Amino acid sequence: DVKVTQSSRYLVKRTGEKVFLECVQDMDHENMFWYRQDPGLGLRLIYFSYDVKMKEKGDIPEGYSVSREKKERFSLILESASTNQTSMYLCASSLFKRAGTAAHEQFFGPGTRLTVL
Amino acid sequence: KNEVEQSPQNLTAQEGEFITINCSYSVGISALHWLQQHPGGGIVSLFMLSSGKKKHGRLIATINIQEKHSSLHITASHPRDSAVYICAVPGTGAGSYQLTFGKGTKLSVIP
Secondary structure (H helix, E strand, O other): OOOEEEOOOEEEEOOOOOEEEEEEEOOOOOEEEEEEEEOOOEEEEEEEEOOOOOOEEOOOOOOOEEEEEEOOEEEEEEOOOOHHHOEEEEEEEEOOOOOOOOOOOOEEOOOEEEEEO | OOOEEEEOOEEEEEOOOOEEEEEEEOOOOOOEEEEEEOOOOOEEEEEEEOOEEEEEOOEEEEEEOOOOEEEEEEOOOOHHHOEEEEEEEEOOHHHOOOEEEOOOEEEEEEO
């Protein structure tokens, strides 16, 4: 069964702290994504990665960085947390099929609700 | 980039009612996804469809490719159907593995 796990369900941090959110998938997927979800705004893409050590900015990358050292693990880093980064963070993965087609069905983790005080 | 609009934003229904959630998009696509998110929970995929209609239990999804429109129907709604329903469409070309999401429809079914 497909599984995406995230390191914490709930996290409370102070302004200025460095925050690491970890995501692990066990499906050997090439693509991994980090989103934030806010009321009225829906899911917004922060960063994605289509291969180990590769990353691409999404729609709202400011204030975030990512790391993908192993295929199964994708980390989101808040270098200096701020109150406007209080949100639900969701990780997802998908399989990238080559030869002209792409599998775009994404599998989501349970989410991390981050509060920055 | 594809623009995805969902309606309504919020929906309250009595148990047993027939429910329809709509999704429209601006650019032609190969397939459309309907996703479900229960309160405090992760997101799960309900349907991926590229034409016609799909049915799973009391849930029915339809898509009209020419009109760039999809609907999600729930028959005989139940309180356990209370969730946020999200439609999503893939990008095109090199971005086809990314999804653009609607803002979601929050459904509350009252006993």
